[in-house]
Amino acid sequence: MATWNTRGLRGSALEELLNYTNERYRQQKLALIQKIPTPIKPIRIEKESRHITLAYFDQKSTVDYIGTVQGIPVCFDAKECAADTFPLQNVHAHQIQFMGEFEEQEGIAFIILYFSSRDECYYVPFRELQKFWNRSQGGGRKSFTYAEMDRSYRVPVTGGGMLHYLELLQKDLDERRVQENS
Template identity: 60%
Template sequence: MAYWQTRGLRGSTLEELINYTNEKYRDKGLGLIQKIPTPIKPIKIDQKSRHISLAYFEQKSTVDYIGVVQGISICFDAKETTKELLPLCNIHEHQMMFMEDFEKQGGIAFILVYFSKYNEYYYLPYTFIKDYWDKAKLGGRKSIPYKDMNPQYQIATKDGVYLHFLEQLQYYLSTLDE
């Protein structure tokens, strides 16, 4: 049983930045992207303040965000690491399965990762992640190293949008035509 009280609010700053970015995209008519809440079952509720102080996840989540950008369906998850690598154990099998199924339906799946050690954000296409995932299953490395990040996928602040990841999405789409 996974208790959200014990997991803290990992990645909450990253998610706040993404939520802000998604609001900007909506305001500018660029896309509509929604945070997908993870269903929880409250265990302890402070009767006075009505705040949940202890709960467990009712079911496995899919990914953090789903939406549409200029007619393209997207789904993605947000990950943060303090290390020089992104541990694959931070990406769950049910998330990989969801992203695979999403892409089979014609959507685009990816992960936005924050390497806090370098204060850098990257767009990681599902196909890039899957390559590492498959190799790990065969006994290969169990992480994606920072040194393997494609500079074309580094996310910058632009036009008042803090994590302007649509440029990386556009770049990725252009590589599919090759």
């Protein structure tokens, strides 16, 4: 497992850290979040070992993770970028559509975004992601920057390497309630 403070998150380390965190949340009965595998279509399978040696993505996937937190449906995607700019081409239209429809069903959608050059991770509520997406679709900037991140949504690393995003999910819920009551 990657060490957050020394090596930073490299390659699939963000996913490993999220999987570890989600397993700890499950053990503590705080949440039940599952990694959604990307569907593939096997093209070539070795007859003897039955190992897939060639495959293609079968269909568009939705998000990386889906589950429930204390009865609240959640879905999110894990994203990484090496620079201070996150290209929105890394989020697909079908993912935006799925997250929007998920929220219409009273679920909570978000992304966990890791800025590898800064070794910082952020919870990006869907409403913020959608704002950036809509800006790009309206002819504006096709990315968003580190400077546009709400620093109060920085994901802390706690308790033996957990990427503790539940605190930020609660902040997101609280802000939604304030907006609804305004």
